[in-house]
Amino acid sequence: xPFLRASPSLSRPVLQALLFAAFFLSVAQPGQSxxxxxxxxxxxxxxxxxxxxxxxxxxxxxxxxTAQLASVLASAPGTELxxxxxxxxxxxxxxxxDHVGSTDLYGIGAAGTYIFAAxxxxxxxxxxxxxxxxxWLDTLQVVQGWPDLWVxxxxxxxxxxxxxxxxxxxxxxxxxxxxx
Numbered sequence: 446x447p448f449l450r451a452s453p454s455l456s457r458p459v460l461q462a463l464l465f466a467a468f469f470l471s472v473a474q475p476g477q478s479x480x481x482x483x484x485x486x487x488x489x490x491x492x493x494x495x496x497x498x499x500x501x502x503x504x505x506x507x508x509x510x511t512a513q514l515a516s517v518l519a520s521a522p523g524t525e526l527x528x529x530x531x532x533x534x535x536x537x538x539x540x541x542x543d544h545v546g547s548t549d550l551y552g553i554g555a556a557g558t559y560i561f562a563a564x565x566x567x568x569x570x571x572x573x574x575x576x577x578x579x580x581w582l583d584t585l586q587v588v589q590g591w592p593d594l595w596v597x598x599x600x601x602x603x604x605x606x607x608x609x610x611x612x613x614x615x616x617x618x619x620x621x622x623x624x625x
Contacts, residue, residue: 483581484595487623495581500527500543509569510542521547535590536565551576573616
């Protein structure tokens with residue numbers, strides 16, 4: 446959004462608010478995107494197969510994300526962090542973090558999504574990072590106790606889902622599904 450940068454009357458907080466709104470409101474309206482119903486609609490699968498993990502401010506998740514992203518946060522003052530916690534059936538945990546408000550780090554979308562994983566009693570480690578996306582956990586497809594991730598960009602009309610599978614160390618792109 447170069448026109449926003451060119452306006453000297455916009456303060457940094459106002460600019461960040463506009464970018465944040467543009468990012469999160471760019472999801473197409475119902476009927477235009479599979480993002481409304483997620484991957485279940487695309488596959489004709491039961492809705493409970495996929496669990497969406499929306500950005501929020503869960504206290505434990507925020508503490509993990511803040512510690513894991515300390516250098517990123519220090520390089521981008523005035524940005525926002527949201528983090529959610531998913532506790533899996535076997536005690537494994539995922540923290541899904543959205544860092545928003547920096548076009549310098551993430552381009553026009555102004556947001557990045559990071560995922561950290563921990564085995565029961567273990568420390569969190571980064572297993573996924575990309576520009577801002579919605580995240581669903583596939584409860585049917587699980588590798589070594591870690592669910593596949595179905596991710597979809599917040600931007601655009603009917604963007605494809607990226608399917609990411611755990612490879613023993615981190616999540617690796619498996620394939621894309623749906624889209625234009």
